[in-house]
Amino acid sequence: MLVFISRRLVQGLVVLFMISAFTFFLVNLAPGGPSSLIDFQSTAEQREARLKQYGLDKPVHVRYVLWLGDALTGDLGKSINQGLPVASLLRQRFATTLQLALAALFLASFFGVLLGVLAALYRNRWPDHLVSTLTTLGMSVPNFWLGIVAIIFFSVQLRWLPASGNFTIGAKFSLADRLAHLILPAGVLAFSLMPNIVRVTRSALLELRAADFVRTARAKGLRERMVLWKHTFKNALVPVIAILGLVTTVLFSGSVVIESVFGWAGLGRLAIEAANGRDYPVILGVTMLVGVIVVLVNLSIDLLYAVVDPRIRRES
Amino acid sequence: MVLSTPKAKKQSSRLMRKFQRNPLDFIPLVVLILLILLVVIGPWLYPYEPQKANALATLANPSAEHWLGTDELGRDVFARILSGGRVSLAVGLLSMLVGLLLGTLIGGLAGYFGGTLESLLMRLVDMFMAIPSFFLILVIVTSFGNHPAVVILTVGLAFWAQMARVVYAEFAKFRKSEFVEASQALGGSHLRVMVRHIFPQVLPQAIVLASLGVGWAILTEAALSYLGLGIQPPLASWGNMLQNAQQYLFLKPTLAIWPGLFIAITVLMFNLLGNTLRDVFDPRS
Numbered sequence: 049m050l051v052f053i054s055r056r057l058v059q060g061l062v063v064l065f066m067i068s069a070f071t072f073f074l075v076n077l078a079p080g081g082p083s084s085l086i087d088f089q090s091t092a093e094q095r096e097a098r099l100k101q102y103g104l105d106k107p108v109h110v111r112y113v114l115w116l117g118d119a120l121t122g123d124l125g126k127s128i129n130q131g132l133p134v135a136s137l138l139r140q141r142f143a144t145t146l147q148l149a150l151a152a153l154f155l156a157s158f159f160g161v162l163l164g165v166l167a168a169l170y171r172n173r174w175p176d177h178l179v180s181t182l183t184t185l186g187m188s189v190p191n192f193w194l195g196i197v198a199i200i201f202f203s204v205q206l207r208w209l210p211a212s213g214n215f216t217i218g219a220k221f222s223l224a225d226r227l228a229h230l231i232l233p234a235g236v237l238a239f240s241l242m243p244n245i246v247r248v249t250r251s252a253l254l255e256l257r258a259a260d261f262v263r264t265a266r267a268k269g270l271r272e273r274m275v276l277w278k279h280t281f282k283n284a285l286v287p288v289i290a291i292l293g294l295v296t297t298v299l300f301s302g303s304v305v306i307e308s309v310f311g312w313a314g315l316g317r318l319a320i321e322a323a324n325g326r327d328y329p330v331i332l333g334v335t336m337l338v339g340v341i342v343v344l345v346n347l348s349i350d351l352l353y354a355v356v357d358p359r360i361r362r363e364s
Numbered sequence: 365m366v367l368s369t370p371k372a373k374k375q376s377s378r379l380m381r382k383f384q385r386n387p388l389d390f391i392p393l394v395v396l397i398l399l400i401l402l403v404v405i406g407p408w409l410y411p412y413e414p415q416k417a418n419a420l421a422t423l424a425n426p427s428a429e430h431w432l433g434t435d436e437l438g439r440d441v442f443a444r445i446l447s448g449g450r451v452s453l454a455v456g457l458l459s460m461l462v463g464l465l466l467g468t469l470i471g472g473l474a475g476y477f478g479g480t481l482e483s484l485l486m487r488l489v490d491m492f493m494a495i496p497s498f499f500l501i502l503v504i505v506t507s508f509g510n511h512p513a514v515v516i517l518t519v520g521l522a523f524w525a526q527m528a529r530v531v532y533a534e535f536a537k538f539r540k541s542e543f544v545e546a547s548q549a550l551g552g553s554h555l556r557v558m559v560r561h562i563f564p565q566v567l568p569q570a571i572v573l574a575s576l577g578v579g580w581a582i583l584t585e586a587a588l589s590y591l592g593l594g595i596q597p598p599l600a601s602w603g604n605m606l607q608n609a610q611q612y613l614f615l616k617p618t619l620a621i622w623p624g625l626f627i628a629i630t631v632l633m634f635n636l637l638g639n640t641l642r643d644v645f646d647p648r649s
Contacts, residue, residue, distance in 0.1 A: 059490075062487060063490050063491050066488070067494060067495055070491065071495075071503050074507055075503060075506065075507050078507030184632065184635055184636065187579070187631075187635055188583075188628055188632035188635050189631075189632075190583050190586050190624060190631070191587075192590050192606070193586075193620075193627065196606065196609075196613070196624065197621070200617045200620065204613055204614055204617060211613075297493070297494070297495075297497070298496070302498075304498045304591075305498070322502075323593055324592065326506055328506070331502060335502075338495070338496055339494055339499075342495070342496065343494055
């Protein structure tokens with residue numbers, strides 16, 4: 049087990065190291081990279097002074113080592129446009145994104161598994177077809193458009209829910225207010241995450257129905273409901289957990305867009321602002337943070353997997 | 365000496381059989397062909413220019429003159445849908461081609477040769493899978509700007525890793541198979557074995573993934589342009605039309621409906637086509 053854990057840990061670190069090098073060199077070597085920002089109508093001396101201020105006078109590989117060293121101590125440099133440390137910007141924005149992400153993940157898992165079970169139980173009958181239509185739509189409808197349509201319907205026409213922001217500005221903190229702001233973006237994001245979960249749940253359940261131990265359980269005379277919940281369902285959750293890594297990456301990609309639609313000041317919005325304003329330290333910082341989260345999620349899934357399924361431990 | 369690969373022929377006949385049995389499953393293909401014809405030929409026939417503003421007819425309702433009305437500058441919405449469709453479909457198809465080529469090349473090399481090359485290339489694949497695609501795209505667009513060619517390459521680059529995984533698995537499976545060894549024993553070069561013998565086995569799966577991938581690429585380009593980081597106005601794309609429309613949600617909500625509807629229908633058709641092709645090529649799932 050220890051060997052398995054340390055091996056996965058090393059693999060995760062290698063991937064993170066590669067992400068850092070890839071993004072850093074991509075950003076710094078691009079034509080129109082950071083040094084082109086210091087191209088005001090200034091004298092050669094002023095230019096040099098500014099290059100020095102941002103540390104851009106050193107060769108790129110030296111800069112990478114310095115940046116990586118600082119990053120390891122939690123210092124990701126300063127935002128060019130906002131003048132604030134990148135790390136503190138990330139901290140501010142992360143909490144907002146986390147609310148959205150957890151809410152969407154919860155909704156998507158709950159309804160995804162529910163619909164998947166339903167589809168498997170009523171295989172090839174109308175509930176199965178309905179669920180399959182829903183998942184195909186979830187894959188096809190652009191989530192930002194769904195967000196816009198939801199705003200038109202629930203905010204503009206019905207005036208039930210607020211159209212943007214994650215709380216009413218100026219109002220006192222209240223849970224109801226937060227939830228009212230959360231429900232549309234989280235719901236829309238969840239809708240685009242659901243298809244993966246539904247499909248995996250459905251096919252895992254169908255595959256297991258034919259498994260030996262399920263037949264044995266039936267042969268023992270257990271009631272069908274008992275067979276489903278005690279024997280089949282638990283085992284079907286294993287592949288569902290396994291795709292949560294993929295779901296996390298989709299979740300982060302989706303949150304970039306959804307935060308913009310609903311005017312949430314989260315990590316995704318920060319990334320867009322940085323991309324529009326060519327704020328290199330910020331875009332590097334956001335990408336690294338997201339990379340770390342994805343690697344950590346995948347690592348925990350692997351560990352969880354190994355705990356649940358002894359065969360995986362032995363394999364390594 | 366030609367060693368025939370029997371699977372390829374069987375597959376085209378499977379396609380025919382599927383068509384005879386369930387012709388309805390091919391509706392998405394028909395719709396897509398019609399859609400492509402519409403955006404390719406449409407702008408020649410429809411009398412309005414997509415870029416031409418008309419201060420006398422802003423935010424007009426749909427009419428016999430302006431089929432889908434006009435936007436805030438008086439530009440004809442249908443004309444913009446047509447020319448935006450050209451852009452969206454072209455970006456979607458071309459970036460998929462980029463992803464398909466890169467993924468097949470890297471996945472194929474890793475799977476066929478194995479060893480150090482395999483671990484090197486597959487770590488690269490791992491890396492691309494660990495960065496959420498949208499962040500990768502943001503990094504590249506920040507660095508290289510948003511010329512349409514950059515957008516195409518970028519969206520393709522965000523997809524290739526998935527393709528590489530699938531191709532890799534197949535190549536690794538066939539590397540030690542008898543027909544590969546036979547061809548090698550007869551003096552077939554690595555290139556020949558890869559292209560003539562293994563690639564045709566992988567192709568069906570690659571096509572299925574590519575069809576689903578075009579849908580994904582169109583969605584991604586739309587989102588990117590919606591955020592102002594993809595195709596830039598005044599050139600219309602379905603995504604950047606939505607960005608404009610969001611400012612007029614209270615005044616003219618239908619402006620936001622049309623482009624999204626076209627995106628959704630197009631992507632839906634590519635996804636349904638992907639499902640049909642999967643049924644044909646891979647009856648197990």
